[in-house]
Amino acid sequence: MSETPVTTERVGRIGLVAIDNPPVNAASHAVRAGIASAIDALAADDGVDAIALYGVGRTFIAGADIREFGKPPQSPGLTQVCSHIEACAKPVVALIHGTTLGGGLEIALGCHARVALPGTQVGFPEVTLGLIPGAGGTQRAPRLTGIKAALDLITSGKRIDADAALTLGLIDRLGEGPPREAAIKAGEDIVSGALPHRRTGELGVAPDEAALDAKTAEIARKQPNLFAPVRCVEAVAASARLPIADGIALERTLFEACLESPQRAGLVHAFFAERAVAKIPEASATPRPVERIGVIGGGTMGSGIATAFLLAGYSVTMVERDADGLARGQATVEKNLAGAVKRGKLSEARLADINAGAFSGATTVDALAEADLIIEAAFEDMAVKQDLFSQLDKAAKKGAILATNTSYLDVDAIAAITSRPADVIGLHFFSPAHVMRLLEVVVADKTAADVVATGFAVARKLGKVAVRAGVCEGFIGNRILSHYRKAAEYLVMDGASPAEVDRALEDFGFAMGPHAVFDLAGLDIAWAARKRLAATRPAEERYAAYADKLCEAGQFGRKTGRGFYLYGEDVDGRPQNPEALAFIEAEREKAGITPRTFSAEEIVQRYLTAMIAEAARVVEDGTALRPIDVDAVLLFGYGFPRFRGGPLFLADTIGAARLVRRMEDYAQEDPFYWQVPPLLRTLAEEDRTFASLNG
Template structure:
């Protein structure tokens, strides 16, 4: 699909038609240029309207052509915009719904623009680590003013068309039917000459140097490791300080430079990885899905309450089942308090508050959840407890209901075997806090039906989660990998580090928090419980005893006011603990390990490469469908730094041969058996290939 050309009376109408968002792919760009030529050759045509078919004017570049020769093939977007700008007959952009990125740059190249109310206007390129590359940084400041343009370009966030109504961006906000209004407007301006061009507008901003310097300072402080936001400020500055053509050239140079940065490659990788995660080779896009109009959650604890909030936020009624009235009342009160806190912060209206609270109810009776379309179990992480719950659910739930477990490590196939309907059983591993964290690990059992899988993937989007499918294994993707990360963190303590040093090393790289702060937040007793199970099931795996010693001291983390760190009442800030550090040093002496100074580089390599190596096994075993799925798990669920693209992309960037070389070095130290490269990693490294 490309663009359709029609003549309606004395007007030529070019409708962009490249679903779903009318991306400006090569064929579409060709069709626009051809349409302008046809309109010029037709003496009866007095004006040209460009609009978008379907649900958008244009969302910008065609993502199907990213990183391919077609993205830059002529006519390029620059060329198309020049053709529009230089057209002998007036070109009017009729904008509705979505006008973003290259779509907005295209509209800025037209002589006039008319928009429907509520259209979303944006230049979101900064979110991919680049800047608008087809004149957006030069034309938008001329159309909407310096400050508004800078805010839009640096943030990448959409602004509704009404908020820009008083600027030169729009000649009119349509009332009623957009095309009717555009047709009337086109006839009004058909004979107007000379034709106006955004490039000719003069930017009038007194003392702009001071404003731009202030903006640079602010953006620099907020942009962290990403170079694009600051480059956006420089490009917008060129719109004020340089001639238009020189500004365009400067924008192009900055764009080409940013495209080559690791940060931009990482952001683009994450962008595509998120979209790829919902695609399964054996589950076609047109797989029928089951209707989900009501949800039940078993367990009103922290996880159960958070899970329920996701569905209420999406407008789906939820009933929470508990065994005791006291536990149910406490859970419902916590949910209400969470919503009240959001209301007080102004992030929720009273109307939305009332709606969401009303959608969540409680019960002590399994029969009262029997008609739910999906039930999610969120009880204690113990197989015998899960067995009791799923046998009850199997007995009462209606035929066709999806039975989901929020297990973080347990065997979903064993859980499914507790029922007579294993095809309806699936794992839905939410991450804590469940109403905040973006990741939903969807665990596919051996007998999970394809329509169940398709339904839960679609449901993840509805509740604004990134759904990533995992096969069944101990810990699935995320927690199976984090075990190796945690083991190395424990070994580092024994060999000479403190919790603070380990955490700071990876936080300096950009992690949201290091392993010990993460343990204190999640609850150290959870890991202790899992280790006790593993001591029986997998006695060959060696763990540092420091974490067990910590738990024996009753230091379970923030919830007990003491973990790897000390905490003050009402204060979540971690304070280094002398008691814990003394325990660690004593333990090193007890096991005969001479403590040494360990560099931050060694800390980060051992932690990250432990993740990467386990991930290679996971890929090889088919637990994960693709390397980018693993990256999405860690970017959205474990606070892995976005600018690195996730553990697999990070390893690709470092070079897999360098990863293997470092592992061979660490294999000569303590616990060297942990550093045997996975066959897939060794093979790719030897062949000079990458995971992604």
């Protein structure tokens, strides 16, 4: 990097402004001040007819500097810089490449023309952090794209490529060559008239009340709990109703309102959680090379895992025990891939490569002799898994990583059946595996450091959020789930209906309530775990058997058309299953329970308090490295509302002492279930937070 992050030079009559602030040219205070000074200097230079901005390295300006999050703003702010560029008497062109997001895109919009290199991605990700674009983005983007397209970009936070940006009008032309040379060419074309230029703020915006109303309705339907998307619509609406200066002033007011929203803190925590989980003890180990993947099992999970690896560019061999099972698994993968092509997630060229040999099938594990990583996704039964790993121990090549996708079982016991326990690891995917972002990397007692590092490296290539977990029943996520599931069951046993519980939690922010989730996952999965653990169940523990009764009746949720709810093409909405309600009533009568009513607030409090309690124990015993790891698991794998930050982030907002008192109150009715975790009590006594344990 140069001594200053922004430098200037003159090439003929073109003034160049180079931004060099590695690794991503974030718009730090030094960058902002440097750009403003460079524009002033070149504007005053009689030898300069046009100015071109470009980024050194892999990107133009990737966005704001996250190191400045939460700190007092320093002048010049991004809004000032963008307006300063736009007001320049000489034409200014932005040559953008790489990921030009948020503030970087706003700087480009402040320029008088924009040229993008191939591979460029642009977008406004602010809404994912509980914000709106705050440097004129909501005012300038609609002047270039129209209101509807600007709304779609700004309220979604999605990225689009250079071709799409050109079609929308966000950029004026595609360029080619290295950024500096392309910037010089863009500047020369500005001077010659080959590249038209104008001040974005001087353009008009055609009113589009229909688009505004449609987006408002969509947000109310899909994101009713979120604050920032509504503010995005209000700001974009102002672009057609107010002069640019007044629109920018309103944008700033709305931006500051978002800053003060509690959702902002939760979303920022979620943002950092995704990055914090990569800090593991094995991070310095060198990952093993992985190109060829073996997947054992062609069911829903195995097919999803195979799809995920194929989408990421790996070669995959699927193994099933017979030809019919293999055919079904391969058909599911083909359907998944076709859906990915339709959604634009997979190119036709890559699909052709897959069909030409990147995906194959077999009915014996001997076909995996050359695989670098083998993932077992067979039935959740220890004997089945140990038998498979015994076979893999003989069939797999030396150095191959043997992974189990078990949801609950002891990875140490699986590893012990082999002669190479250092090569064994748990890779717990979440269904559908090619969609869900979470991957629990379960580290057994003898798992080698480079195997752990490989798990994380593979997760990155798959686009997953990997979280390191220790070995225990259910690891991090399912262990916590097993505990707070009981809270939902006790609420139902004591008088709430499954629909009331689900509705309260969905209003809180969960995409689906627990009973809807159980139906989606399949009630038989948790039933199998309960039967396996029945002999270890303490006598003091309350047990709600109504879910078992549903399973005994062959009602496993969506896949059978009946669970807690009814499903089918002729079913409207989400009606409760009368048979489920009958089983619940029978279990209440058997237990001598007189049903009572619960408010939505009490349902949410009990459910979340149970979740926090077990999450604290998971941190306390080291199953999770840090509280933020637990938050990441619940955020990316279990539908915890992102704007709430995660259960242990939420615990800090409630306060440890208040949570202890709440659990002690609940313990009056059930002292066995509502035990205060020692870690939580310690935090309460010392007036500390879970955040203080994140390092």
